[in-house]
Amino acid sequence: MADTTATATPEATTTEDGIRRRDFLDIAAVSAAGIGGLAVVYPLVSQMAPSKDVLAASTTEVDVSGIEPGQAIKAVFRKQPLFVKRLTAAEIEAANATSTGSLRDPESLADRTKEGNEDILVTMGVCTHLGCVPLGAAEGEVKGEYGGYFCPCHGSHYDTAGRIRKGPAPTNLEVPEYEFTSDTVIQVG
């Protein structure tokens, strides 16, 4: 510390605007430490996000050709259950007979299916209330008062289009992003 401070008077280290050399050094050092700190925080936060192998498993292909009308299969999409159901004519009729305006989460069956394949209903098997798996996909399970799905945890009833009709769930069963990659195969995600 000795050399510069011992020989230089305070005036010599101050410019005309009254800024000292030391002020510059202080600001530069603290800024560098601050930016460095942020640069450290970024990877520390980012490392908790899904890793590459998790993201690589984030699409699922399902062959829907074997599903009979009225039957549903459970697949897995991003480690969560996925319901793929082929609706019967009666179920489609029941879904379309309901006026969307009266619903908690207004959506028509057409909104929730792909054009030309209105009988294939693809939804997450995750209740929008608190995440339980609703019943109704497997044979013999309770389908609820509206003939679709019923969540046993807190009693949410979904209709044949997977729309919430009764109970605490706030929204319809989520329809994930998917597309038909051929006439009989869908790719989810």
Next chain:
Amino acid sequence: MSFPWARQYEPKNGLTKFLDERLPLPRLVYNAIGAGYPVPRNLSYFWNFGVLAGFFLVVQIVTGVVLAMHYAANAQVAFATTEHIMRDVNWGWLMRYAHANGASFFFIVVYLHIFRGLFYSSYKAPREMIWLLGVVIFLLMMATAFMGYVLPWGQMSFWGAKVITGLFGAIPLVGEPIQVWLLGGFAPDNAALNRFFSLHFLLPFVIAGVVILHIWALHIPGSSNPTGVEVKSESDTVPFHPYYTAKDGFGLGIALLAYFAMVFFLPNALGHPDNYIEANPLSTPAHIVPEWYFWPFYAILRAFTVDFFFVPAKLMGVIAMFASILLWFFLPWLDKSPVRSGHYRPLFRKFFWFGLIPAMIVLFICGGAPAEEPYVILSQIATAYYFLHFLVILPIISSVEKPEPLPYSITEAVLGSDKKVVKGENTSPAV
């Protein structure tokens, strides 16, 4: 601690007043690393390494906690999860390289810290307790580093675990049962890996606890200094903040440059390629060495090749290796010279630079070399000198040496023996 002229903490606003009466954390910081802690004005950069060691302990804990989020301590998947960290986890490569090289840098700064302590005799009264706690920290670090190196479950991990636990097998009668008990099996496997992971996670926090005691003990007498002359008056000290926060900050900047140069450009330079081969209990790597920071002690272990009287060579090596560190606990009482700094001890200085340091360098090189000549004979000579130095030479030096004249005070050492400066005891430092 305090010198009577230490600045007093005064809470300035409502919040600090509120805190000061309930949980006086700001006061603690002010008195520990703030303007309220007077420190000798003449500390050199050798006094930076305590702060740097604390910094690298924090780096190891932060990166270690992150790695533990992605690692699984199971012999089936440990190696694969390590690769998963390297390839799949966002910034996982950075976390792992920062952790692996962080261990090396932790040891580098701690070795320089110990070197400082040895040359300036920082272990002498009234600072024996600081030194003893430091040796405890060093032993804990060695245990932690060893167990951490086992976790990736590569070839070096496995054989390191087998060899080091084998040391306990040298104990007469109970050795083998102890080794089996330590491993939870007859060779390192799932049980050993799991317990090593558990302890590797625990010990750094134990180290942090002992570090707090180490700093507490330091703050009673305050830091030593390059002259070894105790603080006499206010003109001998400057407040820790801003003087040493700035000096430590600068040192930290240099250390970080070196550290990240390694992390980014030479991340595997201090590791062993064999550890990227998964553990194989049926094949030992041809050249098996521990991490570089264990080399001197590994050389002492291997220096004993023949049985001594009734003591088998294997047991002698193990005893010597542990004794080489445990004797540090007796250092404050082996070196009886009242003069601390090596700068004023001509005889001590000669044996330090031309005896102890070359012996340590030889041990370091031999520990990393294969167990063949000339390394064996060199390690034997260096091991002999190492023990002689501490157990015989140091005590003799302290009684026969004529120390050089000490400066009257730290101020005099810094500014020269201008009578006006020395006698004006309560003047503030001329900065």
